[in-house]
Amino acid sequence: GENVEQHPSTLSVQEGDSAVIKCTYSDSASNYFPWYKQELGKRPQLIIDIRSNVGEKKDQRIAVTLNKTAKHFSLHITETQPEDSAVYFCAASKVGGNTGKLIFGQGTTLQVKP
Amino acid sequence: DARVTQTPRHKVTEMGQEVTMRCQPILGHNTVFWYRQTMMQGLELLAYFRNRAPLDDSGMPKDRFSAEMPDATLATLKIQPSEPRDSAVYFCASGLVQAEAFFGQGTRLTVV
DSSP, rough: OEEEEEEEEEEEEEEESEEEEEESSOOTTEEEEEEEOHHHHOOOOOOOOTTTOSSSSEETTTEEETTTTEEEEEEEEOOOOGOOEEEEEEEEEOOOOTTTOOOOOOOOEEEEEE | OOOOEEEEEEEEEOOOOOOEEEEETTTTOOEEEEEEEEEETEEEEEEEEETTTTEOOTTTTTTEEEEEEEEEEEEEEESSSGGGGEEEEEEEEOOTTOOEEEEEOOEEEEEE
């Protein structure tokens, strides 16, 4: 079945450094890849997403890259701040028709040290 | 500000009791997901509905769990009988065909 692997499970960086989280997916038909941020005790919230027709997308300090051939995608956070500390989840989905099932990775706990 | 609403927010129950969790998706959304979150399992997909029809519930223990959408404004997840290993946070999420999902605040279930 569909599977999404996420690495690393924990990541600790100094404030101002960059953080990179990587995910691989198993279903080559997947074409929608969102990233969610979950702060302690709160709901996951979408921070950025990318579709299979583009290779990179940026939003201020956050960027996502997609390599369809290798079936992997990555989240890049630059100039990290303490408020970036949270659990980050990647996900993959096939959009359209009767699909759209959203499968999540296992999550990465990011700690940004002041 | 449209939001997915889940009730109850917290539930403590004794082993063997029935538990019903409710979700009101965002008006106009045609896709509803139920996820279970534990420390070890991340966000585990239990069930998935499109236009109220169940498309996939392969992640759900069939002997004790059931999920339904009696109408477009209500999704339910039932556990009968509940067991201590069911203790987790259960999230409902809704979205459109583009597959972006908006999460509710979750129901924290404790089975003692």
